[in-house]
Structures are given as C-alpha cells and as structure tokens.
Amino acid sequence: MSSTLTVIGNYVSPYVRKVLVCLDLKGIDYAIDPIAPFIGNDEFTRLSPLRRVPVLIDGDLVLNDSSVICQYLEDKYPTPSLYPVDIVKRAKARWLEEFADTRLADVLIWRLFYQLAIRRHVFGETTDEAVVQKAREVDIPSALDYLETQLPVDGFVFGELSIADISLACYFRTASFVRYAVDAEKWPRVAALVQRMLALPSFQKLARLEDSMLRLPLAQQREALVAAGAPLTEWTMGCGVPRYGFPRG
Amino acid sequence: MSSTLTVIGNYVSPYVRKVLVCLDLKGIDYAIDPIAPFIGNDEFTRLSPLRRVPVLIDGDLVLNDSSVICQYLEDKYPTPSLYPVDIVKRAKARWLEEFADTRLADVLIWRLFYQLAIRRHVFGETTDEAVVQKAREVDIPSALDYLETQLPVDGFVFGELSIADISLACYFRTASFVRYAVDAEKWPRVAALVQRMLALPSFQKLARLEDSMLRLPLAQQREALVAAGAPLTEWTMGCGVPRYGFPRG
The missing domain is CATH 3.40.30.10 (Glutaredoxin)
Known part of the structure; x- marks a missing residue:
C-alpha cells in the first residue's frame, strides 16, 4: 500500500x-x-x-x-x-471552526448553494425561493453580524494563520459558486478576511x-x-446517478 | 470575580x-x-x-x-x-465523540426524547408517533449496529477512560428518561459500555x-x-415560559 x-x-x-x-x-x-x-x-x-x-x-x-x-x-x-499555541486562543479557534462548520454551512451551503445549484442542476428540482430569500435577508446577515465582532481589521484572527481562518474561508468559497459575495460595506472585516484567505496559494x-x-x-x-493536474485516484466510491442523500460533512 | x-x-x-x-x-x-x-x-x-x-x-x-x-x-x-496519548487512538476517540454528538443525539434525543418528553410535556404538543416508531425500528438500531463494531467486549474503548466513552454514555442517559434501554441481546457491547459508564461515580x-x-x-x-446539593448560581439566563427554540449544543 x-x-x-x-x-x-x-x-x-x-x-x-x-x-x-x-x-x-x-x-x-x-x-x-x-x-x-x-x-x-x-x-x-x-x-x-x-x-x-x-x-x-x-x-x-x-x-x-x-x-x-x-x-x-x-x-x-x-x-x-495550524492551531494557536495559547490555550485560550486555541479554544476560540476551535469554536470559530465549529461556528463555520455548523452555522455558515447551514446558511451559506444548505440554504443558498444547495438551493440554487444542487436542487436545480443535480436533482432537477425547483429552488425554494422563500428559503433563499430568508437566507439572503435574515440568516446570512445574522451570521455575518456575529462574525464581524470576532474578526480583526487586518491579518489573521489569532495572529498566525489558523484553522479558524481556513474554516471560515471554505464556506464563502463554495457560496461564491452561486455568485454570493460578502458586502464589504456592511461587513468589512469578514469581507477582508475572506479576500485575504482566498488569495493564499x-x-x-x-x-x-x-x-x-x-x-x-x-x-x-x-x-x-x-x-488541470488534480491528483485523482480511480473512482472507487461509485459514480453515476445519485443513489443516496447528500454526504454532509 | x-x-x-x-x-x-x-x-x-x-x-x-x-x-x-x-x-x-x-x-x-x-x-x-x-x-x-x-x-x-x-x-x-x-x-x-x-x-x-x-x-x-x-x-x-x-x-x-x-x-x-x-x-x-x-x-x-x-x-x-481524557484523550488518548496515541495519535491514532486520539483521532478515533474524537470521531466517536462526534458520532455521539451528531448521530446519537439525532436518533436518541431529537427523534425519541424530544418527541416523547419535550413536545408532550413542555410544549403541550402531540408526539409524532411515526418519527418515534422509525427511530425505534430503524434509526437507533442502525446507529447501534455501527457502534457495536467499534466497542470492546470489556473495559473502555481505548483502554483508559476517554472522551469517547463519556460522550457515548451521555446520550443513553438522557434517552433513559423516556425509559429507553439498549437491548443487550442485540447490542451486548453497547449495553455493557453504557452500564459501566453510568455506574461511574x-x-x-x-x-x-x-x-x-x-x-x-x-x-x-x-x-x-x-x-439535592446542586451547585446552582442565581438564574441569569431567563426562566419562565419558553421564548425561543431549544438550545441544541
């Protein structure tokens, strides 16, 4: 092996x-x-x-x-x-990771990307416009309001690059596939951090x-x-038409 | 302070x-x-x-x-x-903790305890019997089938007591409030681990x-x-009638 x-x-x-x-x-x-x-x-x-x-x-x-x-x-x-050395910062970094994996995933992926891209293009279903509208007007703003209070004006959240910055950026990247972008007027810290992160090699x-x-x-x-150079192995996990629910992770 | x-x-x-x-x-x-x-x-x-x-x-x-x-x-x-020293065991312990917090919480708490106790006694709503029946017949057995493959015949999951054993036991304890008990004939390892854990001081x-x-x-x-000796502070988080959704955590 x-x-x-x-x-x-x-x-x-x-x-x-x-x-x-x-x-x-x-x-x-x-x-x-x-x-x-x-x-x-x-x-x-x-x-x-x-x-x-x-x-x-x-x-x-x-x-x-x-x-x-x-x-x-x-x-x-x-x-x-990729985890802060300081115990308190490390705990806070893990919390921001959890917030991203739970709340950002919920509002940016499941209520936006899934509705706009996956339901439509993978399952041939209709987007639930009410869900998308509430995500845009209520759910995402609420999550960003909280994040804005947690992020720095410049640099990374805990000084050195950490799992917190990485986790947060990942959700905004997938949301960008359906042309979502953070409003930098309303949430300048969030917008700037996402931009800094997505520019990393x-x-x-x-x-x-x-x-x-x-x-x-x-x-x-x-x-x-x-x-494009992706390091792919053979498909061993199945390919073809969807058989199961979406693997959330 | x-x-x-x-x-x-x-x-x-x-x-x-x-x-x-x-x-x-x-x-x-x-x-x-x-x-x-x-x-x-x-x-x-x-x-x-x-x-x-x-x-x-x-x-x-x-x-x-x-x-x-x-x-x-x-x-x-x-x-x-409370976390194994060995890196691989530590990772596996964190995974079992995640499985407990996610899947056991879903099947034992949200589909069983919440339906039988909380909807009925806190919200005065009717239990959704179909959800409870599916939990008992399909969802819980499926989760226990997996757990049974992960647990030891005796002792704790990774030798020393760890976060894995603790996390798993917590969900079965809350499920016991609605008289749920693991069938030791079908899932002897799960039943034995839960019993050992809940007997700890x-x-x-x-x-x-x-x-x-x-x-x-x-x-x-x-x-x-x-x-009964609980170390309670004053209520500072509100008490009285429910105002919001259930704090899941």
Missing part, C-alpha cells in the same frame, strides 16, 4: 476544502479518491458511517469528519502548526481545479480535473 | 452532562448557571450565538460547544487526561441531581436541585 494519504471527497465541498488546505499548508502529499456529490456506493457507506465527505485514509486508518481529520493532521504533522491552487470542473456535466469533470 | 468555573446549562442536556463529567473527573470545582430547556433571554443569546448549552465561563473567557469546551478543559487541566453524582428534578414542574426544579 502506498504511504500517500488519500482523501475521499469532491472539490465542491467546503469540508473537503478545509482538509485539502491543511494538507497543502503542511506540505503533505495526498491523492483524491473522487466522489460525485450525492453519490456513494456501499463501500463508501462502510468507510463513512454518516455518508459524509471528507474521509481520510492513512494506511490502515480510516478517519471521518473534517474537524477530526484536521486535528489528526496537526497532531501527526505539527509543523507548521493553498486556496488558489484548489480554485484552479474547482474552476476547471464547475460548469461541466458530471461525466466530463474527471477528465477536466486530470487535465 | 470568583475563579470558580461556571457552566450555563441544564442537567437534562447530554451535552451539558458531557462537560460536567469531564469537570468532575478532573476534580475541577464549578457552578451551574441554570437555564430551563428552551428558555433563554437576550443575555443568553449574547453568550451563546447559536443559543446552545453548555456555555463555559472561565473568568473573561466565554466558550461554546461541548466538544470545544472539553478539549479546552483537557488543554488547561491535563491531569487526568461522576455519572452517579449527576444522576442523583437529575432524578431529583426530572418529574417536577419547572417552577419546583430549582428548589429540588438545591436540596
């Missing part, structure tokens, strides 16, 4: 992106075992009991949950550290791969990704 | 219980700022942006999310350690407090808890 780490996931997922950015920042080689959103065979169910991406495979170890995976990478490959490398596949039908995505 | 840690929470919550058990095992004094389930004033919203319990207050630090809080306690008070101490209040109307719970 190769010693290269494998990540089961799709470049669209913010949870997958979080892990890939951490891997890149730590200089760790990895391969992606691609899985189309909403698809997964029984082998995927065996590896991911909640049917979520990402899954990390490191030799005999199969690990689920993006937060658990990132903390494992930090423990195993401590340099450069680790996000830029992924953005090139994301852009190469985003507007293509599923059947053409693999070829486009390989052409 | 006192140096005693304060936990905002209610003894019914499995998320609160997880933190209280960790505090007890580490020998850390704390006070409970009580909050009735489903209740919370604007000060609570300020301290808990997702309106979830528990909240930990340690001097100037206000911390949310039970997993973030438990990891903070481990970092600040490392002895006795840290769980037993809490059980006495939980039992003192469980069948009482809200208005009488405080007096009963104080009589």
